[in-house]
Amino acid sequence: MNRLWIPSTHKNKNYRMKYKSLTWKIVGAVLVLIIVSCSLTIDTVDQPASVNGGDDLHVTVNAKIHADVPQTSSFMVAVLVPKVWHAAQNTHITFVSELTTGVQPMTVIPAGTPAPQGNGLDWPSLLAAKVGNGGNLLPDWEWVAFYSNSSYDVAGGADGTITISITTKTSTDNLMFKPAYCIANSSDGLSSSDRYSVFKTTNSCFQVNGVGDLIDFCNPQLSTIDPRTSLDNDIVTVTFDGGIDSTALNNASQVYLCIAGITTTGDSLSVCSQTDATRMRALGLNKWQLDLWPRKLFNLTDNQHLSGLKYFFTDANGNHKVGYGGGSDPFTYTFKCQ
Amino acid sequence: MKKLLPFFAAVCAIGFFACKPERLVMPSEPVKVLSGSWQIVKATRNGTDLTTRFDFSQFRINFTDSSYTIDSLVPFIVNRNGKWAFDNPSYPFNLNFTAKDSSGKSSPLLYPVVDGQRNVIISFSPGCSSNSYQYTLKKAN
Secondary structure, eight states: OOOOOOOHHHHHHHHHHHHHHHHHHHHHHHHHHHHTTEEEEEEEEEOOSEEETTSEEEEEEEEEEEESSOEEEEEEEEEEEEGGGOHHHHEEEEEEETTSSSOEEEEEOOTTOBOTTSTTOBHHHHHHHHTOOTTOOSSOEEEEEEEEEEEEEEOTTEEEEEEEEEEEEOOSEEEEEOOEEEEEETTTTTSSTTSOEEEEOOSSOEEEEOEEEEEESSSOOSEEEESSSBOTTSOEEEEEEGGGSOOTTTTOSSOEEEEEEEETTSOEEEEOSOSTTTBOEEEETTEEEEEEOHHHHTTOOTTOOEEEEEEEEEOTTSOOEEOGGGSSSOEEEEOBOO | OGGGHHHHHHHHHHHHHHOOOOOOOOOOOOOOOOOEEEEEEEEEETTEEOTTTSOOTTOEEEEOSSEEEEESOOSOSOSSOEEEEESSSSSOOEEEEEETTSOEEEEEEEOOEETTEEEEEEEEOSSOTTSOEEEEEEEOO
16 A cells, blocks of 8 residues: 655654644734724614704714724714705714713714725715615715714723714705714725614604605615706606506507696696607616607797606506506606705 | 127127027817716625616717716606806816706716727716616717
8 A cells, every 4th residue: 555655854744834834823812802892882763753954963872982992083973864955064973972071072974085904995985885875766865974082092802872862954855865874994994894884764754744746765666867956958757667566658669658747837738648758668678768858748839847756657558547646646756856 | 808709799699699588388178078878887785786787778878068868767866957167177077967847966977988988977866866877878870
């Protein structure tokens, strides 16, 4: 039988290599323990179910910090809100903690400021990439991030609670939204999931009782118009998503738009024939889309302007018509800018 | 030593007349020529590409020395024919439009060469200022 002969020097080398490997494993484990032992956690969020449009929304975030190793960092709080609130200008955040003295003010981090360990992304972009939309289905949301005005020396072994007070002025828009909150620090950023904490409004939907068409970020919509704010001289994209619910157009091989433009003087201009101008583009899964320029579609004169749209979706011969919620009332859209 | 004087004199004379001041000519910036008919080859709204989704194919803007005319209008920085001008003819950063009976409007201007052809890229908001459109124009054949 052939046996592999290992000289004694080689045996020693193997022992040394095994010993080195074990040492590195132990050192690695200790390092990992040290690195992961500085954590932030959001425990609860006190947030009202609704406010009236234009009122202040007051939110309290209760969090805790645990640090095994000393660290000097600024504290970061970010909120996920509708863009139309302009939260960077309309939000005030402070916090208190037994690790600091008195109320600690925070200031919005200017867009474009790179987040730590964020591969060059700023905080809003990094939060959007790593945390996401918080379950909001319309695209008009944003993360707005704040740093504490001071940085803090947190001793190794320190434990503490953090009570964050957020006040943001809502817009007068009538909307449903799922706010979210994130806390982190200026050293670790969002480098790993144990360094930051996120609270999402998952089971409910925060409501602003405002004016105008309901902007529902929470529920899948049969129809949306993009951009959410526009005028009649914009190109607007009308989408019908028949895949989210059963409608009279479930089996339609072609979907058309039946639309009326409401002028600022109250006239209704209807375009409801099934033509190339109203034929929607199939996106698959019973989803349809049409890009239109209202000024051309309604053949407006220079002095005519639209205040809004009312529209339905129909099949090729116009026999089946689907309106808001799948019913017989039209979808509505109001032309306005933020 | 006296014998060498003519030699030194000749060397000095050659040195004196050999040096001429060099006239440096600054390279001139190519003149940006807009004259002609331009069509839209790319269009975006808030970063979303609309080129194939909306019919821009018939749109033409025809520039002459200082005037422009528009055929088959689409949402654009101006809605009527009028006058145009660069903010700086040598180094234009903006393209200014003044439609007939309207106030002037200005668009940031890019002038890249793509596939050996000059393109013009303009940005504007025909509706809400929060909605930004960018059109890439190319000379129509």
